[in-house]
Amino acid sequence: MLLVVAAPALAAGPNEVDAKDVVTFHEDVEPILQRSCQGCHRPEGVAYGGMKAPMALTTYEESRPWARSIARQVEAKRMPPWFASEETHGLFTNERILSQEEVDTILSWASTGARRGDPANAPEPVEWPTGWLIGEPDLVLDLAEPFWVDDDVKDLNISLKAEMITNEMLSEPRWIKAIEFRSGSDVVHHVVGSRIAAETETPGASGLIGGIAPGTEPFHLPDGAGRLLTPGTQLYFSMHYNKEPGVDTGVWDRSQMAFKFHPKDAKIDRIAKWEGVGNSDFEIPPGHENWIIGASKVFEYPTTIYGYLPHSHLRGLDAKYTAYYPDGTEEVLLDVPAYDWNWQTNYIYKEPKDIPAGTRVDVLMTYVNTEERNELTVLELDTTRAVQFGGPTTDEMMIGFIDYSEDRGDEQITETEGASAAATPAAGGAR
Numbered sequence: 340m341l342l343v344v345a346a347p348a349l350a351a352g353p354n355e356v357d358a359k360d361v362v363t364f365h366e367d368v369e370p371i372l373q374r375s376c377q378g379c380h381r382p383e384g385v386a387y388g389g390m391k392a393p394m395a396l397t398t399y400e401e402s403r404p405w406a407r408s409i410a411r412q413v414e415a416k417r418m419p420p421w422f423a424s425e426e427t428h429g430l431f432t433n434e435r436i437l438s439q440e441e442v443d444t445i446l447s448w449a450s451t452g453a454r455r456g457d458p459a460n461a462p463e464p465v466e467w468p469t470g471w472l473i474g475e476p477d478l479v480l481d482l483a484e485p486f487w488v489d490d491d492v493k494d495l496n497i498s499l500k501a502e503m504i505t506n507e508m509l510s511e512p513r514w515i516k517a518i519e520f521r522s523g524s525d526v527v528h529h530v531v532g533s534r535i536a537a538e539t540e541t542p543g544a545s546g547l548i549g550g551i552a553p554g555t556e557p558f559h560l561p562d563g564a565g566r567l568l569t570p571g572t573q574l575y576f577s578m579h580y581n582k583e584p585g586v587d588t589g590v591w592d593r594s595q596m597a598f599k600f601h602p603k604d605a606k607i608d609r610i611a612k613w614e615g616v617g618n619s620d621f622e623i624p625p626g627h628e629n630w631i632i633g634a635s636k637v638f639e640y641p642t643t644i645y646g647y648l649p650h651s652h653l654r655g656l657d658a659k660y661t662a663y664y665p666d667g668t669e670e671v672l673l674d675v676p677a678y679d680w681n682w683q684t685n686y687i688y689k690e691p692k693d694i695p696a697g698t699r700v701d702v703l704m705t706y707v708n709t710e711e712r713n714e715l716t717v718l719e720l721d722t723t724r725a726v727q728f729g730g731p732t733t734d735e736m737m738i739g740f741i742d743y744s745e746d747r748g749d750e751q752i753t754e755t756e757g758a759s760a761a762a763t764p765a766a767g768g769a770r
């Protein structure tokens with residue numbers, strides 16, 4: 340790290356300061372932006388899951404006007420967005436954090452005139468992938484009809500049909516290897532793909548097939564694990580649209596989901612499930628600051644966990660997953676001390692986590708139902724009423740999604756089971 344020398348002893352003008360002693364964009368800041376920011380902050384709005392960050396930070400010209408704002412955001416640890424506690428540092432592939440040294444570099448840069456430095460020392464620009472991040476998809480489904488998000492829409496949760504999967508599109512059942520969603524407009528806040536319409540969903544089952552929100556990556560399954568997709572299936576998009584209402588703000592949306600399949604002859608001996616460990620039977624009292632809701636699940640077989648996605652709505656404060664092992668020990672799997680509904684974050688393991696048969700996983704989430712919460716949200720919450728489970732963002736949910744597969748030894752996995760494992764009712768469609 341380069342330190343800033345405030346006032347050189349010899350009377351040098353600002354342009355004569357030894358370049359090595361000043362933090363500059365090209366030498367010091369640009370590499371950090373490339374590693375930790377440009378994945379989202381780049382032109383054309385191609386970002387994880389198709390969500391756009393408000394501005395690009397790929398050149399000096401783009402970044403300079405934001406220097407102060409960047410400093411504020413990184414100092415407050417709001418950017419890059421990441422919500423898991425230190426305990427799991429290093430475990431997740433999509434972890435987004437800056438070292439203290441990197442934060443200091445950005446702060447020095449912003450407070451010393453946000454200098455350019457010598458373009459000759461700039462790192463090579465990053466070639467960001469265009470098109471689908473999962474590679475050329477085997478199947479792409481659009482919304483069955485484009486959807487008009489009206490001028491007066493501010494916050495809308497709605498379940499929309501995907502194109503029906505016909506025999507022409509898919510001639511035989513195939514095991515899903517990867518799923519990616521692409522939003523069809525700027526006003527998409529979240530998308531979840533589901534086998535059933537959101538209105539009929541309840542927590543605790545696994546009909547969801549994947550979802551995106553700002554910050555979530557495409558979903559990949561390892562070799563040997565799959566989720567079956569059969570011709571004739573009707574899938575749904577659980578869409579969440581969010582924008583400023585007003586004249587001429589309406590837009591057409593036609594979001595898409597794309598699939599890659601395992602090779603036809605691949606041996607699939609594990610069904611990958613995305614299950615919600617959730618609770619729908621709760622009532623958060625009005626004015627309560629600290630209401631805890633829990634749910635748990637015992638895993639009957641040796642299990643491999645691929646990742647987590649904690650989901651609550653605007654009153655959700657935190658989320659914690661703890662494993663209680665059969666030998667009596669316990670381990671925090673994921674702790675999100677400051678949950679933010681705006682950032683539906685998938686925590687995806689670098690190395691999937693194996694847990695023994697008989698492990699119980701408890702998920703606990705805390706909720707606040709007081710007036711102060713309204714300062715943080717775009718929606719007016721009525722904190723004088725008791726809050727129950729419900730689809731609208733102003734109601735609540737408590738779902739600790741877990742992505743996993745079971746090792747059933749010699750027990751045969753049938754295709755029917757593969758399809759039905761994911762065809763049961765699912766939670767969290769309306770986010």
Ligand code: HEC
Pocket residue numbers: 371372375376377378379380387391392393405408409412413418419420435437553554
């Ligand atoms: C996962 C995607 C993602 C990453 C990574 C990310 N950002 Fe952001 N950033 C966003 C989104 C989306 C917003 C707008 C929503 C918000 O402010 O929460 C935003 C907002 C901002 C803002 C506020 C803009 C405003 O309108 O005031 C700044 C500044 C910023 N980011 C800087 C950074 C910097 C610097 C980094 C890297 C250290 C970074 N971001 C990494 C997605 C990202």
